[in-house]
Amino acid sequence: QVHLGESGGGLVQAGGSLKLSCVAPGRTFSSYAMAWFRQAPGKQREIVAAISWNGGSKYYADSVKGRFTISRDNAKNTVYLEMNSLKLEDTAVYYCARARDSRWYNQPSIADFGSWGQGTQVTVSS
Numbered sequence: 001q002v003h004l005g006e007s008g009g010g011l012v013q014a015g016g017s018l019k020l021s022c023v024a025p026g027r028t029f030s031s032y033a034m035a036w037f038r039q040a041p042g043k044q045r046e047i048v049a050a051i052s053w054n055g056g057s058k059y060y061a062d063s064v065k066g067r068f069t070i071s072r073d074n075a076k077n078t079v080y081l082e083m084n085s086l087k088l089e090d091t092a093v094y095y096c097a098r099a100r101d102s103r104w105y106n107q108p109s110i111a112d113f114g115s116w117g118q119g120t121q122v123t124v125s126s
Contacts, residue, residue, distance in 0.1 A: 001114060002026055005096075006096045007078050008120060012124055014060055014124055019082045021038065023076075024078075024096075032101075034097065035047060035113055037094060038092035038093065040089075043111060046061065047109065048094070057106075058070055067085045070082075091122060091124045093120065095118075096116070
């Protein structure tokens with residue numbers, strides 16, 4: 001396991017934007033797919049977006065398609081989540097995660113990821 005560090009959360013009005021960052025230590029960052037998950041109070045953790053090791057493949061949950069963009073900079077060991085047109089229902093703790101192995105899954109799920117950050121709170125207000 002590796003310890004990931006998220007940042008960039010905060011309070012934003014509906015319709016606004018935020019950009020989350022996640023830094024992963026070590027030399028193997030570029031070998032693994034990365035993902036963002038979120039967990040709202042009383043709900044299960046759900047995948048938001050995922051990106052393959054080289055950024056060539058991406059996955060988005062239907063609820064965020066067209067509004068969120070995942071990207072990565074392997075030179076900086078960093079993955080990003082740009083969130084636009086935020087809605088009240090986007091309020092959650094957002095977690096960064098690293099895949100368990102070097103494979104890419106077209107339909108990634110929580111079981112495919114084994115290293116997690118501590119999470120960053122995103123609160124969307126009306």
